[in-house]
Amino acid sequence: SGSAPAISFDVIIVGAGFAGMYMLHRLRSLGLSAVVLEAAAGVGGTWFWNRYPGARCDVESMQYSYSFSEELQQEWRWAERYASQPEILAYANYVAKKFNLLPDIEFDTRVIGAVYREEDCRWLVSTDRGTQFRAKWCVMATGCLSAAQTPNIRGLDTFKGRVYHTGNWPHEAVNFSGQTVGVIGTGSSGIQVIPEIAAQAKHLYVFQRTPNFSVPARNRAMDSEYERSWKKNYAERRAMARSMPAGILCQVGAKSALAASPEERNQEFERRWAQGGTGLTVAYSDLLRDVEANETAAQFVRDKIRTVVENPTVAELLIPMDHPIGAKRICSDTKYFETFNRENVTLVDLRANPIRDMGSDGITAGLDFFKLNSLVLATGFDAITGALSKIDIVGRHGLSLREKWRDGPNTFLGLMSSGFPNLFVVTGPGSPSVLTNVIVAIEDNVEWIASCIVHLLKVDGEYIEATSSAEETWMEQVQKAVEGTLYPQAKSWYLGANIAGKRAVFLPYVGGLPTYQRICDEVAAMGYSGFKIGMRPT
Ligand code: NA7
Numbered sequence: 001s002g003s004a005p006a007i008s009f010d011v012i013i014v015g016a017g018f019a020g021m022y023m024l025h026r027l028r029s030l031g032l033s034a035v036v037l038e039a040a041a042g043v044g045g046t047w048f049w050n051r052y053p054g055a056r057c058d059v060e061s062m063q064y065s066y067s068f069s070e071e072l073q074q075e076w077r078w079a080e081r082y083a084s085q086p087e088i089l090a091y092a093n094y095v096a097k098k099f100n101l102l103p104d105i106e107f108d109t110r111v112i113g114a115v116y117r118e119e120d121c122r123w124l125v126s127t128d129r130g131t132q133f134r135a136k137w138c139v140m141a142t143g144c145l146s147a148a149q150t151p152n153i154r155g156l157d158t159f160k161g162r163v164y165h166t167g168n169w170p171h172e173a174v175n176f177s178g179q180t181v182g183v184i185g186t187g188s189s190g191i192q193v194i195p196e197i198a199a200q201a202k203h204l205y206v207f208q209r210t211p212n213f214s215v216p217a218r219n220r221a222m223d224s225e226y227e228r229s230w231k232k233n234y235a236e237r238r239a240m241a242r243s244m245p246a247g248i249l250c251q252v253g254a255k256s257a258l259a260a261s262p263e264e265r266n267q268e269f270e271r272r273w274a275q276g277g278t279g280l281t282v283a284y285s286d287l288l289r290d291v292e293a294n295e296t297a298a299q300f301v302r303d304k305i306r307t308v309v310e311n312p313t314v315a316e317l318l319i320p321m322d323h324p325i326g327a328k329r330i331c332s333d334t335k336y337f338e339t340f341n342r343e344n345v346t347l348v349d350l351r352a353n354p355i356r357d358m359g360s361d362g363i364t365a366g367l368d369f370f371k372l373n374s375l376v377l378a379t380g381f382d383a384i385t386g387a388l389s390k391i392d393i394v395g396r397h398g399l400s401l402r403e404k405w406r407d408g409p410n411t412f413l414g415l416m417s418s419g420f421p422n423l424f425v426v427t428g429p430g431s432p433s434v435l436t437n438v439i440v441a442i443e444d445n446v447e448w449i450a451s452c453i454v455h456l457l458k459v460d461g462e463y464i465e466a467t468s469s470a471e472e473t474w475m476e477q478v479q480k481a482v483e484g485t486l487y488p489q490a491k492s493w494y495l496g497a498n499i500a501g502k503r504a505v506f507l508p509y510v511g512g513l514p515t516y517q518r519i520c521d522e523v524a525a526m527g528y529s530g531f532k533i534g535m536r537p538t
Pocket of ligand 1: 145151152166184185186187188189190208209210329350355378379380381493498
């Protein structure tokens with residue numbers, strides 16, 4: 001390959017999703033030069049790739065949007081209560097245009113390596129196009145749900161039909177009319193795509209390993225009165241949202257579920273069920289802390305599934321019994337359980353009949369063979385660390401990030417990892433990330449990183465690096481925060497339990513966004529305590 005000299009910038013940003021786009025905008029407003037390197041052909045990150053039918057956000061659109069520009073939040077109009085993937089992608093493109101971000105983004109460019117050069121305190125980043133970029137700072141805006149994971153099914157490559165992954169859906173329209181289709185996976189993606197495929201295909205086989213809790217989204221066209229009230233009070237409501245544990249303005253019950261009478265509880269759960277969305281799991285203060293409290297909500301949803309699904313055997317198979325409700329990310333659906341009342345839909349229970357292999361015509365589960373025209377993998381992501389571990393990141397003394405994180409990721413505040421000076425991560429492991437309205441978490445992290453860079457310029461620092469003791473203390477706090485909650489009782493992607501060989505460590509910080517943000521702000525206010533600011537080696 002031709003080794004053209006590396007192009008230099010102040011900052012290299014990896015990824016042009018919501019994190020990378022805002023990081024670029026923020027750095028440019030500080031007069032810094034930055035380039036964004038993006039594997040996709042467009043902006044939007046996970047919303048660029050997850051184009052499967054039915055893909056939709058589970059945070060209300062009035063909230064799942066940037067708050068940094070009053071003009072933007074006033075002029076953009078959301079069509080629905082919960083935005084669909086095409087609408088969120090259109091929004092991302094609109095933002096990119098409005099803030100003129102495109103000229104500084106290199107598309108179709110996948111970052112494969114990043115090496116820290118101690119001699120000049122610079123990162124050297126290389127791409128799959130053979131190009132190299134050099135910068136003092138590097139921001140990994142690589143996303144929490146961006147590395148799709150394909151299950152290791154024997155013979156998958158011998159299948160003659162088409163195989164799709166929800167997290168890497170083709171751009172051209174896919175038509176399943178007249179086809180027999182299989183879907184593997186019943187997480188959020190599966191639960192969204194299954195009703196859509198069922199409505200189109202001749203027959204749909206749903207291959208379910210673990211049933212999931214899901215609540216109706218009750219999506220609908222945006223109510224103009226609701227939109228108006230948000231836009232009139234946007235600044236105030238955004239501030240209120242930031243004071244909530246998940247950065248989402250919603251009604252969080254302050255009372256123990258066990259302090260309410262069964263009638264009262266039932267009424268409250270019914271009210272939230274009718275409202276739609278994931279609010280059911282925050283109806284009471286202890287739903288994610290107390291097994292008995294949790295069971296009241298779980299039992300409510302189980303009964304709903306029994307009411308909706310006509311065939312009692314199928315209903316029982318769809319009812320989750322293995323984990324507390326909310327300990328895995330709860331799903332939000334549009335007619336998911338109803339779909340199993342259709343004559344063209346068959347539920348295949350993989351716990352009783354595990355997948356054996358695939359051949360050219362279909363799949364064998366247990367003793368049964370299922371002839372398929374197409375297979376859809378809704379099998380999720382190597383979450384939170386997957387996108388980072390795909391890149392060969394090398395810090396001081398040849399230390400590889402992948403090696404360092406082999407037994408679980410160590411970070412200070414999710415933002416930096418010791419041994420990797422000047423390398424920032426947006427919504428990294430050890431930050432609240434996926435337990436929040438991620439756009440809020442992104443904006444706060446980006447602001448923190450931008451202020452940190454401003455500080456370094458002011459004090460003439462060559463590098464900033466997390467100390468290993470601050471990192472150790474933080475990781476203890478992350479683990480302590482999850483103790484006493486029910487999260488560890490589910491084998492979820494929060495724990496990396498869905499990836500073979502991934503060490504089971506609880507990845508996000510569950511202490512809530514306000515606490516996390518207060519700690520981040522305090523650290524900065526104390527002159528970046530827990531970090532070492534260094535001068536250029538002479
Ligand atoms: P998830 O939530 O990780 O769901 C993946 C699903 O795929 C889940 O039902 C898995 O069953 C199933 N799966 C994965 N591998 C296999 C194999 N080998 N065989 C059978 N079934 C398998 O991913 P999603 O994309 O739905 O959602 C991820 C997040 O994106 C979501 O929470 C939202 O925040 C957005 P398992 O439970 O492991 O038995």
